[in-house]
Amino acid sequence: MKIEGIKNLVMIFLVAIGFVSCDDFLDRPTEDTYTIDSFYQNDEQLFQSVNPIYNSPWYDFQRGFMRIGEVMAGNLVFDGADGYTNFTLNSSDEQIANVSASLWAVNAYCNGVIQNVDLKSGASVTRKAKNTVKGEAMVWKAMSYFFLVRCFGAVPIIHDNATTIANNNSATVKRNNIEDVYKYITLILKDAIELLPEDNMTGRIDKYSAYGLLAKVYLTKSGYGMSGTRNESDLSEAAKYAKIVIEKSGRNLHPVYEEIFQLKGNFLDESLLAWHWTVGEQWTSQNSLQSDLSLSNFSDAVGSWGNYVYPTIDLQAAFGESADKLSRNYYDVRRKATMMMVGDTYDYFWTDKGGFIYNWDNSSDGIYGGSLSFVSGTGSNCAKHIVGRLADAKAQGYETLDGMHTPLSTHLLRLSDVYLIYAEAVLGNGTSTNDASALSAFNAVRARALKGNHEDVSSITFEDIYKERRLEFAFEGDRWYDLVRLHYYKPEVAKSIIVAQERGTWLGLDNFYLHNDNSGLEIQSHKVTGLTDEDFSIPFPEVDLSLNPGLMDDPISFDFGSIGYN
Numbered sequence: 001m002k003i004e005g006i007k008n009l010v011m012i013f014l015v016a017i018g019f020v021s022c023d024d025f026l027d028r029p030t031e032d033t034y035t036i037d038s039f040y041q042n043d044e045q046l047f048q049s050v051n052p053i054y055n056s057p058w059y060d061f062q063r064g065f066m067r068i069g070e071v072m073a074g075n076l077v078f079d080g081a082d083g084y085t086n087f088t089l090n091s092s093d094e095q096i097a098n099v100s101a102s103l104w105a106v107n108a109y110c111n112g113v114i115q116n117v118d119l120k121s122g123a124s125v126t127r128k129a130k131n132t133v134k135g136e137a138m139v140w141k142a143m144s145y146f147f148l149v150r151c152f153g154a155v156p157i158i159h160d161n162a163t164t165i166a167n168n169n170s171a172t173v174k175r176n177n178i179e180d181v182y183k184y185i186t187l188i189l190k191d192a193i194e195l196l197p198e199d200n201m202t203g204r205i206d207k208y209s210a211y212g213l214l215a216k217v218y219l220t221k222s223g224y225g226m227s228g229t230r231n232e233s234d235l236s237e238a239a240k241y242a243k244i245v246i247e248k249s250g251r252n253l254h255p256v257y258e259e260i261f262q263l264k265g266n267f268l269d270e271s272l273l274a275w276h277w278t279v280g281e282q283w284t285s286q287n288s289l290q291s292d293l294s295l296s297n298f299s300d301a302v303g304s305w306g307n308y309v310y311p312t313i314d315l316q317a318a319f320g321e322s323a324d325k326l327s328r329n330y331y332d333v334r335r336k337a338t339m340m341m342v343g344d345t346y347d348y349f350w351t352d353k354g355g356f357i358y359n360w361d362n363s364s365d366g367i368y369g370g371s372l373s374f375v376s377g378t379g380s381n382c383a384k385h386i387v388g389r390l391a392d393a394k395a396q397g398y399e400t401l402d403g404m405h406t407p408l409s410t411h412l413l414r415l416s417d418v419y420l421i422y423a424e425a426v427l428g429n430g431t432s433t434n435d436a437s438a439l440s441a442f443n444a445v446r447a448r449a450l451k452g453n454h455e456d457v458s459s460i461t462f463e464d465i466y467k468e469r470r471l472e473f474a475f476e477g478d479r480w481y482d483l484v485r486l487h488y489y490k491p492e493v494a495k496s497i498i499v500a501q502e503r504g505t506w507l508g509l510d511n512f513y514l515h516n517d518n519s520g521l522e523i524q525s526h527k528v529t530g531l532t533d534e535d536f537s538i539p540f541p542e543v544d545l546s547l548n549p550g551l552m553d554d555p556i557s558f559d560f561g562s563i564g565y566n
Contacts, residue, residue, distance in 0.1 A: 019264050041122035045130035047201075050113050050133045052285075052556040053140045054203075054276045057105040059284035061147075062410075063292065064099035068538065069149060069477030074501040074528075075315045076475065077377065078292075085503055087528060087535040097541035099151065103144045104158075110141035111161045128197070135195035136205045142188045143273065143412065146217060149181040150481045153537040154555035157184050159563045169467030171548050175555040182221040184558065187565050189214040200251075203267040203276055203409075208249035212272045212418045215241035219421050220481070223489035230489055242422035244287045245272070246441065251415050253448055258337035262348055263396040266409040273413035279398075279405040286405035289385040290498060297372050298349075301390040301401035310376040311339040311474075313523065314501040318470055323379030323506050324521055331453040338474045339379045342513055352391035360513035377505030379513070384475040385410070416445045417470055424465045434459045445472060487536045503527065 039045050054358070069077035071084040083089040089096065114137050117130050148155045154175040158164055164173065176184075192210045200206040209381045215238045222234030254260055254270045266276065277287035294304040316322060319335040328343050330336065336344050340358040349356035358381070387393055387406045398407055419441035426438035433439075443456040445468060457464070469482055487494035504527075508520035538552050560566065 004172075027379060031331045040116060040120040040125065040459075042124050043126055046117065046129045046133050048119065049116070050136050052512070053106065053109055053113070053137060054274075055278065055286075056282065056284040057109050058102060058275050059286075059288075060098040061102035062288055064095045064102075065410075065477040066289070066292070066475075067095055068099070069480045070475055073479035073483060074312055074498060074503060075470075075479050076382075077308075077310050077312055077505070079330070085526075085528075087531060089539060091539045091542040091545060093539075093541070095193060096538055097543055099538070100541050100544055103148050103151075106144035107141055107158060108161045109160070110137040110144070113137040114141075114162065115160065115162065131195040132197055132200060135192040135207075135210070136424050138188050138192035138195070139205045139210050139273070142185045142192070142210075142213060142217070145181060146213070146220075147189075149178060150183070150220070150396050150429055151538045152540060154178050154309065155181060156551075157181060157558050159184075167410050172546060172550055174550050174553060176558040177555045178224060179221075180558040180560075182217065182224065183560070185217050186214060186221075186559075189217065203271075204275070205273060206247050208251065209272045209413065211241045211249075212245045212413050212415075212421075215239075215245070215418060215421050215425070216413065219425055220485040220488075222425075223485055226489040228489060232428065234489045235425045235428045239422055239425035242418050242425060243437070245415070245418045246422060249415075253415055253419075254445060255448065257333050257448055258348075259413070260390050261337060261408075263387060263393060263398050263408055266407070270415045271409070271411045271413075272415060273411075275410040275412065277407050277409065279400040279402055279407050285425070287385070287408045287410060288404040288406075290387055290406050290408070291404045293382040293384075294386045295372055295374075295381055299389050299401070300385070301393075302387065302406060303403055306382065307373055307375050308377075309382065311382070312501070312503055313378050314503065315339070315470075316341075316378065319503070323509060324512070324518065332449050332471065333451060334449050334471050334474070336383065336385050338382075339380045339384050346383070348395075349386070349388040349392055349496065350394045352389065356388070360509075374513075376509075379509050382475060409529070411476065414473075416448075417478075419445050420465055420469055420472065423460060424462070427460065427462060427465065442468065484536055487533070489534055491536075494536070495533075499528050499531055501528065 029189050040049065066076065067078055067081050067084045067379075071078045071081050072087070077085065083093055114134050117134050121130060145155075154177060156173045157176045157180065158173065164170055189210050193207055193214070196205065196207040196210055198207050218234045218238035218241065222230040222238065251269050254265070260268060260270060261263045275287070278285045280286075290299070290302050291304050291306070293306040293309050296305055296307050298304050313323070316339070319332060320329045321335060323341070325341060328341060340346075342358060344358045346356045362373055363371060385403060385408065387408050390401050393401050393406075395398070419464050423438040423442040426435050427433045439457065439460065442460050442465065446457075447454045449472070467481065470479055473479065483494050483497065492526060502525060503521065504523055504525040507522050507524050508518070511517040511519070512521050546549055
């Protein structure tokens with residue numbers, strides 16, 4: 001971890017990212033008027049103190065979010081990210097350092113909020129506001145640790161940054177056992193559940209956000225330290241908490257899948273936990289993924305250089321698609337909402353130009369700085385995380401795009417995830433299940449995706465659920481972590497999935513698409529070789545190791561009694 005960065009965040013954790021946004025939900029204190037002692041004087045100020053955790057400290061995680069979550073998983077090719085594609089990462093990788101710094105910044109910020117709610121709140125602040133803000137910060141803290149343990153494995157548990165610094169332990173803190181980290185996450189979330197309301201303001205974390213994340217954590221930890229099967233108690237807990245969300249939250253799947261990933265979907269009922277971004281003066285408040293993922297010249301307002309970022313052949317095949325065919329398979333609406341392929345049309349992109357057609361015509365009017373250039377090695381580009389042109393944003397109620405800035409929310413936990421968590425937890429260690437409630441959850445996700453082509457299944461297997469998860473959450477930064485939790489208890493199966501993937505590119509696409517000439521059309525195959533168990537965790541960045549060499553020591557047990565958990 002970046003110890004010095006954490007130390008600074010403890011001391012100036014609000015001032016460093018303060019500004020006032022154009023959205024009430026994301027309002028935060030202004031730098032020129034804010035001090036900790038004079039803030040926290042009413043409920044509004046209290047909520048402003050936690051608002052930045054919905055975006056700013058997460059900003060430097062965005063590129064690592066896609067590289068780890070999707071490139072390593074075999075869903076995405078990312079130019080310049082060969083270490084992630086080939087599992088040749090080392091501690092000098094810049095994005096690993098950014099991931100680590102970002103996740104520890106989130107933890108430090110959350111710890112600061114949790115501490116100051118009680119220490120600094122004025123007499124007029126209500127208990128409900130205090131509880132809600134603390135609960136929101138606890139869920140974000142749990143989310144940061146959930147990413148940390150699945151990325152790096154054993155990591156230090158820093159319950160209170162101020163105490164760590166006061167005790168002069170910043171440079172000597174030790175890693176804690178993975179099972180302790182998972183226990184810590186569950187304890188934090190259970191505390192958050194006690195504090196959070198059932199209904200919070202739009203877009204904010206509520207009790208059911210915490211229940212949903214807790215279900216996912218239990219499903220993940222159920223396999224750790226096991227061999228071949230998963231811990232039945234953890235599976236039961238995952239099913240229990242997921243069922244609470246399904247039956248009591250009052251939330252429903254949004255009927256139109258593609259709208260979830262448009263600006264109109266920023267605050268949908270289906271989203272349980274999301275980064276909510278803004279376009280403003282504060283650099284770290286914005287979503288920058290369109291710049292990395294979309295075609296060059298795709299927007300008149302957002303700089304884009306994502307020509308060489310594209311879906312893998314393997315993911316296309318999972319959707320039943322292939323670049324060497326011109327007839328598209330539209331039975332699963334998630335495919336077009338996830339990736340653009342030749343022949344696809346989009347009425348929500350280029351709305352001022354009559355819509356967008358992905359047609360591989362390099363003479364297309366790109367509007368912004370020149371023509372579009374279709375150079376994808378697999379005949380497709382990303383559709384998720386893309387806003388498009390300024391007119392597209394305005395058509396959905398947002399007036400501003402700028403540079404690398406979009407206000408498109410990044411959904412981290414959706415109701416469909418909870419449905420599939422429940423189905424998998426009920427299946428448990430069985431080879432299949434026909435449990436009615438598990439089938440209902442599974443079929444609900446499929447019904448939305450397949451529309452008129454859907455028929456309810458009467459039995460499901462782990463493979464059915466695993467494939468459904470891949471298609472449902474492709475490019476949402478989650479697939480790699482599915483493979484990590486599978487590796488916990490079935491390492492050979494997890495490795496076999498990766499080594500079987502086609503991560504290569506097509507040769508001859510230009511001649512095929514532009515001249516209907518398939519004579520040179522062939523796959524330039526690329527497969528992962530030499531995969532080891534160690535490849536299922538990310539190396540600590542060298543800057544962290546230089547600041548704290550103790551991170552290379554064997555992990556130790558955490559004393560839960562020292563923080564009041566007995």
